[in-house]
Amino acid sequence: MRVHGEVSDDEAAVAVVGETVPSSPPPASVVQPLVVGYALTKKKVKSFLQPKLLALARKKGIHFVSIDETCPLSEQGPFDIILHKLTSKEWQQVLEDYREEHPEVTVLDPPNAIQHLHNRQSMLQEVADLNLSNGYGEVCAPRQLVIMKDPSSIPDAVAKAGLTLPLVAKPLVADGTSKSHELSLAYVEASLPLLDPPLVLQEFVNHGGILFKVYIVGETIQVVRRFSLPDVNTYDLGNNDGIFRFPRVSCATNNAEDADVDPCIAELPPKPLLEKLGRELRRRLVLRS
Numbered sequence: 001m002r003v004h005g006e007v008s009d010d011e012a013a014v015a016v017v018g019e020t021v022p023s024s025p026p027p028a029s030v031v032q033p034l035v036v037g038y039a040l041t042k043k044k045v046k047s048f049l050q051p052k053l054l055a056l057a058r059k060k061g062i063h064f065v066s067i068d069e070t071c072p073l074s075e076q077g078p079f080d081i082i083l084h085k086l087t088s089k090e091w092q093q094v095l096e097d098y099r100e101e102h103p104e105v106t107v108l109d110p111p112n113a114i115q116h117l118h119n120r121q122s123m124l125q126e127v128a129d130l131n132l133s134n135g136y137g138e139v140c141a142p143r144q145l146v147i148m149k150d151p152s153s154i155p156d157a158v159a160k161a162g163l164t165l166p167l168v169a170k171p172l173v174a175d176g177t178s179k180s181h182e183l184s185l186a187y188v189e190a191s192l193p194l195l196d197p198p199l200v201l202q203e204f205v206n207h208g209g210i211l212f213k214v215y216i217v218g219e220t221i222q223v224v225r226r227f228s229l230p231d232v233n234t235y236d237l238g239n240n241d242g243i244f245r246f247p248r249v250s251c252a253t254n255n256a257e258d259a260d261v262d263p264c265i266a267e268l269p270p271k272p273l274l275e276k277l278g279r280e281l282r283r284r285l286v287l288r289s
């Protein structure tokens with residue numbers, strides 16, 4: 001990387017989304033901007049590269065440049081970092097080739113590391129294998145089962161695996177599409193053949209209707225409180241046929257920061273536990289951030 005550390009407002013380079021990188025070297029007294037090339041879907045550009053973030057980046061001397069996927073990557077840049085979230089096989093290959101040619105550029109994250117995260121089975125297996133507990137608490141994954149096809153086989157598969165209803169069903173592939181974020185809930189066995197494989201089935205875990213979403217970048221941890229599915233009781237179990245679908249249960253608009261909930265439920269998870277979780281997951285998943 002060419003530049004580390006912050007620059008003052010006066011020194012900061014002007015970052016414009018989609019702007020090309022200046023090729024002539026700056027005077028020695030001017031700090032070079034950190035150039036982040038980004039290859040993101042339109043949806044992600046809209047949600048992520050918001051004016052507030054761009055203004056902050058500008059202050060810090062970080063320069064975002066749009067990558068044109070239709071042109072050779074090596075002819076673009078130079079970049080310090082490539083930030084990407086595209087899933088095609090061709091793009092993964094382009095990135096792998098680029099990484100070999102440009103080991104000095106940080107690719108966030110390397111395609112082979114992300115493979116794990118495109119599949120909920122492999123992603124959650126890492127959590128299940130963590131076996132993490134310290135003086136502050138414990139991290140576990142709900143019991144789960146993968147169904148690849150044939151919805152009519154689900155009741156038998158569930159019985160064989162010893163999973164207890166109700167079950168949540170999540171698409172196996174987590175590729176950033178709206179469909180991949182859909183969640184289904186089945187209370188009774190007769191509803192299970194209505195599900196749509198390939199999917200991961202998980203035991204429903206009562207958690208007081210509040211979820212903590214943990215964002216980790218390097219050593220920085222940010223936890224937010226969101227509304228979630230309410231607890232299930234025995235009445236629900238006997239009175240809900242069919243499949244209940246939830247598109248975005250704990251999305252940003254379901255903010256529960258100021259909700260009037262039992263402090264025992266709303267209390268944030270202990271930081272030392274989250275620090276250990278972040279470190280362990282990063283190591284196991286070979287992720288950079």
Ligand SMILES: Nc1ncnc2c1ncn2[C@@H]1O[C@H](COP(=O)(O)OP(=O)(O)OP(=O)(O)O)[C@@H](O)[C@H]1O
Pocket residue numbers: 142168170181183202203204205206211227228229249250251
């Ligand atoms: N096993 C479970 N028991 C009870 N509720 C669950 C369970 N798994 C997920 N949920 C609920 O479903 C929501 C979506 O879960 P999912 O695992 O799809 O999260 P996610 O992929 O991290 O979602 P996103 O990144 O889209 O916010 C959670 O926010 C939570 O409210």
Ligand SMILES: O=P(O)(O)O[C@H]1[C@H](O)[C@@H](O)[C@H](OP(=O)(O)O)[C@@H](OP(=O)(O)O)[C@H]1O
Pocket residue numbers: 043044047048085175176177213250251252
């Ligand atoms: O807004 P929060 O609560 O942080 O939830 C995010 C999800 O965790 C991400 O998985 C979404 O990104 P993808 O849709 O690319 O997976 C991401 O999608 P977005 O970038 O389109 O907003 C968000 O839904």
